[in-house]
Amino acid sequence: MNATENRVRIIETKVLSDDWYVLKKTTFDYLRRDNVWQRQSRETYDRGNGATILLFNRERHTVVLTRQFRFPAFVNGHDGMLIEAAAGLLDDASPEERIRAEVEEETGYRIQHVEKVFEAFMSPGSVTEKLFFFIADYDAELRIGKGGGLKDEGEDIEVLELPLTKALQLIQEGIIVDGKTIMLLQHVALRLGN
Incomplete structure (x- = not known):
């Protein structure tokens, strides 16, 4: 109880x-x-629970993010093209299973080891969804495809690789405005002592 x-x-x-x-x-x-x-x-x-992940290269201090059109942001006055960490709904899979599949589908990277860093309710006043947050190391050898999402699900995803410092700057400039992405970027920055 x-x-x-x-x-x-x-x-x-x-x-x-x-x-x-x-x-x-x-x-x-x-x-x-x-x-x-x-x-x-x-x-x-x-809408069910979900998972999100930030791919981070510790040697180069780079991250992999995505850019895609989000209609709800568009109707709220944004151009709708949001820069985000890869994410998806669990659809009856474990958070770890789902995020490995989702990151490969969206970014083309096949990640084996994922580290769960926390869980959070993103809009608890109205949405039941709980997100499971992960980070994972990546390098060029782990990229097995070009990513981009699933066309039949309406996905048209651009894959971005940025220095962590640039991604953090984009938060300050109001260009990265997605909550889950901001949380993951700041989590990694805090771990590094930035």
Whole structure:
């Protein structure tokens, strides 16, 4: 039993959309810290859990990132072309299995050893997704394909190799604006003492 299980009583759950992923509206009672029950209603978007990875070359201090079009960013005033760490939904695989397949599909690198560095909820106010964050070493010998994603899934991914210092500068300049990517880049920079 988790710590808040006795403080939440589900009253009603309605499915609002079950198209791409599942959007639900749930009404529940929540026992506040002052011991008063309060009725609340929240919408949750369930797309499953995911994994993300930053490929890092320790000798050259370079990283491999991707650039692809993201429609939600586009409709929020961005040009939609986001620079990101490779990522994907788990789709019933373990985080380690899924991220190895995803990084190969997106970047063309076949990575064997991955290191899990942390887990995080990226938008816990509305999205149920938990992301598993990984880093892995890479070098030119591990590149077995050109990457680019799967065309039949609408992916058109450009693979970028950048010095870590340049990637960190792109965060400062507002060019890298993807949260998971910023977290991974800063994690590696902190490990290096930058």
